[in-house]
């Protein structure tokens with residue numbers, strides 16, 4: 001898909017809440033879901049209405065408590081303050097703007113920094129755009145898939161390579177996307193089987209279930225959901241759709257309860273967890289987008305610039321790990337005692353393995369329980385694209 005890079009202008013629709021929530025908390029099933037949970041509310045989050053948006057207030061009035069915000073700022077700080085302590089002249093790309101929590105943190109902490117926020121979801125752009133309007137031209141929102149970084153930078157008058165100081169990815173779906181029942185991301189409420197982050201995408205989750213052949217369905221469930229019962233589920237889907245096509249999340253959840261054997265239903269979370277993840281990844285081409293976006297992000301940062309990525313499921317984290325391993329590898333042939341000039345690693349690691357949230361952060365922000373954070377810094381100019 002060619003990313004559409006246009007400035008947002010959509011109004012914020014009102015939140016629709018789950019009509020029949022399952023008894024267990026949704027976060028247990030959606031490792032990468034950040035929704036306003038009962039636990040957030042128990043922890044003292046207040047509900048406000050702002051511009052028609054139903055939000056919880058813990059660190060701010062926009063519901064979505066940013067995951068590992070302090071750590072992200074700490075990791076980006078040295079890159080942003082190289083020329084001025086207030087970040088003047090530094091540019092950050094927030095590749096997953098969402099509700100704008102991380103962007104707001106950066107804009108507040110460094111009054112000279114400029115943030116370019118990307119999102120493919122026009123309602124996220126509208127929400128964050130309203131939230132961050134007070135920062136004036138220090139904040140620019142661009143509607144694009146995050147692998148459209150180069151086009152987004154061009155729109156802002158910046159080069160595709162060596163033009164920014166930091167890039168931040170906070171992958172997955174946002175609280176807002178999950179909470180808007182009608183978008184069909186959550187199996188805890190009955191809704192149309194949609195799951196498009198960008199409402200202009202051509203294929204919905206229902207289209208996949210109703211039209212893909214069995215081999216394609218098995219591949220999606222297995223490769224994007226790591227679902228052990230992919231074959232059984234695909235067979236059940238084909239049988240059901242022959243009499244009545246899928247339209248709603250509840251129909252799919254019901255089928256999954258029937259198709260997945262009882263012993264497997266009792267372990268590994270909700271039986272719909274993996275299938276919903278798989279369909280969402282397929283509808284939004286999430287992994288392809290990430291595979292293309294990471295090299296573009298690495299190319300975009302100047303020497304000393306940093307790329308920080310937070311993943312919430314293993315398929316994404318594996319991609320991040322592999323791309324970062326390549327970027328930090330030396331090209332000096334093995335066995336030579338010194339680095340050959342021009343062959344040294346392009347990037348260095350800022351994190352040892354994947355960092356996790358500590359118990360205090362998880363207690364404060366249950367969404368951080370699944371996070372894996374990895375970060376690198378550009379060490380050399382090598383890799384001129």
Ligand SMILES: C[S@@+](CC[C@H](N)C(=O)[O-])C[C@H]1O[C@@H](n2cnc3c(N)ncnc32)[C@H](O)[C@@H]1O
Pocket residue numbers: 034064065066067095096097098099100101102103118119120121124144145146147170171172173174175197286289290
């Ligand atoms: C977890 S939320 C980000 C939350 C944000 N950091 C905050 O503090 O409010 C992830 C956002 O990334 C967006 N997104 C996911 N995949 C994307 C892609 N391939 N391209 C652009 N945006 C994407 C989603 O629409 C969602 O709004």
